[in-house]
Amino acid sequence: MAGGPFDMSHPASALAGIAGNIVSFFVFLAPMATFLRIYRKKTTGGFSSVPYVVALFSCSLLIFYALVKTESPLLLTINGFGCGIETVYIIAYLVYAPPRARLRTLAYFFILDVAAFGLVLLVTMYAFAPAHRVKFLGSVCLAFSLAVFVSPLSIIFKVIKTKSVEFLPVGLSFCLVLSAIAWFCYGLFTRDPFVMYPNVGGFFFSCVQIGLYCWYRKPSNAVLPTTTADAGNGGAADQPQVIELPVHAVAILSVSPTPILGVHKIEVMAAEQQTAIDVKDAAKAAEAVDQPEVIEIVPAPAV
Template structure:
């Protein structure tokens, strides 16, 4: 019975996390359509890629005991494919200066992962120490991804509008972080539950802010003239808010 509950929670957590990983698809459709990365940053996707690489490695039998963390491998495996796709698309459509920036950021990140993987595989000879090394580094990387939701929440408070924080993504973030927190506690793994200890209250705060400011957003109807003028600006905000929120629970990976 306990095993069944763990599996159900893991499956639900996977579904919620994958919806978050897929959110930037909207952003990159715009990049492909315009053939330009505009003002979007590649950093969140590169850090997200590192996060997924670390936790996929953490869940494999090389680090964990057999397939005890198989659900973590599946969700982060999908995350690797998506995040790598985002980085490659960004690189393809970036300016010459942008391409250099992507390369100078992505190559060291991949090298860092390779070093961590090599050290954990060959320098340690038991699962406990390997999990401690990879899990600790993965935990630090996951926590750094929580800076973006804080920026989004600050904008909501400043503008008194939820334009920058869609309800769907906030709900996915809440369910993802909560489910992985429960799963991590059930299997008694601090490195799985750890990121969600921060992610869950942050996602709850997002929902509270949404309830607080959603009426103001609905009430403030733009004038007809303003609608035409702000058309392109609204599209930009829509893309920016998705990019901002998606970085939240890549930790839900954990």
């Protein structure tokens, strides 16, 4: 593209590329919350390192693609930053990961980011003439750019199995939607199919992740008023009701679709008379232990 991507004779492509850089900057920073959590817990828990290893490989490929294509400084700047931040993430993961996960991460890194990238570099430079290098390398970048968007879905089975979105990076998914839109527009305006097409898939897979989060997200627990009578009395609802039972009593909550309002806590209190039991009444006390008193708690009748 004559004049480069900053040529304001092509304002649409320039603005789309700048927007893509800005949004992608936040995409790369989105996992910071995850790693702060890892740092506080001193363990990676159920988080996977695959997205970060794949993202590092994709950024490396896109830097190589921008250098081979030339006149693509917008691709160089953001992917240079991406390589740096993904390297930091991988190092942090290795520090706090358990031994087995650490070994897997190192294996992924050397297979993908070292061996595979080195192979792509050698094939591009020595197996293709200069006129065909951009097409070959662009095709490789297209495939692995899609892998970056798909890689967070590696936890989809964990989410479905546990019905929990604890390990689903929804913030990252939302940023990827915005990034996919910006870079699709950039590829469209610069007529670069290797930038445009992977972002179609990126938009789709990111929307799938957000939909999965919305489906399995658990609503916050609602707090019921203390009693039906106190619900309309303002401050009285803040005082929980405590039910005192004898030491050998067993409380059974009645099974009913009606909520048992007013019961926030059940406390077992030792009866005062117990301290007055003398030696000759010990046999009777032992018999009382074997046959505990059963108390049923039922819902209050509707008013």
